[in-house]
Amino acid sequence: MNILDKIIADKHKEVELKKSLIPVSQLESSVLFEKKCTSLAENIRNGSGIIAEHKRRSPSKSVINQGLNVQDVAAGYEMAGVSGISVLTDGKYFGGSLEDLLFARASVNIPILRKEFMIDPYQVIEAKAYGADAILLIAAVLSEKQLNYLADTAKELGMDVLLEVHNQDELQKSLEVKADMIGVNNRNLKTFEVSIDNSKILADKIPDRFVKVSESGISNTAAIADLKGYGYQGFLVGENFMKTDDPGSAAKKFITELKSIV
Numbered sequence: 001m002n003i004l005d006k007i008i009a010d011k012h013k014e015v016e017l018k019k020s021l022i023p024v025s026q027l028e029s030s031v032l033f034e035k036k037c038t039s040l041a042e043n044i045r046n047g048s049g050i051i052a053e054h055k056r057r058s059p060s061k062s063v064i065n066q067g068l069n070v071q072d073v074a075a076g077y078e079m080a081g082v083s084g085i086s087v088l089t090d091g092k093y094f095g096g097s098l099e100d101l102l103f104a105r106a107s108v109n110i111p112i113l114r115k116e117f118m119i120d121p122y123q124v125i126e127a128k129a130y131g132a133d134a135i136l137l138i139a140a141v142l143s144e145k146q147l148n149y150l151a152d153t154a155k156e157l158g159m160d161v162l163l164e165v166h167n168q169d170e171l172q173k174s175l176e177v178k179a180d181m182i183g184v185n186n187r188n189l190k191t192f193e194v195s196i197d198n199s200k201i202l203a204d205k206i207p208d209r210f211v212k213v214s215e216s217g218i219s220n221t222a223a224i225a226d227l228k229g230y231g232y233q234g235f236l237v238g239e240n241f242m243k244t245d246d247p248g249s250a251a252k253k254f255i256t257e258l259k260s261i262v
């Protein structure tokens with residue numbers, strides 16, 4: 001079993017347990033469930049395009065930064081001028097939680113993406129109840145039918161969908177899905193290999209109706225200038241900011257530099 005298979009197997013158990021503990025009706029009675037979402041895709045089109053991520057650790061890098069407060073990180077990112085914030089909510093492999101999402105929501109107004117391994121509509125409803133504006137769907141672990149069903153659920157709840165692909169086959173089965181954004185992951189989640197070229201190779205295969213997002217391994221503004229030439233408008237950056245003592249300041253410096261070169 002590769003790491004992705006392990007994560008998904010664990011996720012099935014986790015979701016079954018949660019479903020038995022907290023009914024959907026309870027999630028739907030959350031105050032945040034009524035809150036109108038802000039479009040992440042729209043914000044990317046009109047802003048810096050940076051989606052800054054809160055990520056404490058990952059299977060590929062182990063610990064990135066355990067010592068920060070998610071509210072400070074989120075507020076710092078917002079002040080820096082990012083277009084949205086991605087909050088990892090997986091606990092076992094990424095050290096995140098739904099509480100992280102809630103605390104981030106409490107401290108910013110810009111769109112928040114729930115970064116999670118989605119396998120069940122229950123998690124989409126949960127995302128909304130905890131204040132997310134957008135969800136991630138990973139084509140590598142979902143069938144076309146599941147992708148459609150999960151995306152439709154998100155759209156019915158007013159959330160945006162970022163659909164992550166890593167190769168042409170995954171892109172092919174994603175084309176009919178009602179996603180707002182297609183994200184090309186530069187990291188292969190099965191092997192952890194990272195290559196920005198992955199975004200470049202798939203760029204012209206992504207129809208223009210989707211906002212193009214490049215994800216992972218982005219560590220300098222030159223890479224972004226390069227990717228913009230391939231039609232990318234969104235850039236998901238985690239570790240490069242999170243490995244510093246002050247991710248908000250790192251993002252601010254990055255965005256200031258970006259504005260000066262593009």
Ligand SMILES: O=P(O)(O)OC[C@@H](O)[C@@H](O)c1c[nH]c2ccccc12
Pocket residue numbers: 053055115116138164185215216217218236237238239240
């Ligand atoms: O820290 P990086 O290399 O900047 O990557 C951020 C983000 O793209 C990465 O965390 C990610 C992309 N897709 C995912 C799916 C699940 C978990 C995490 C991810």
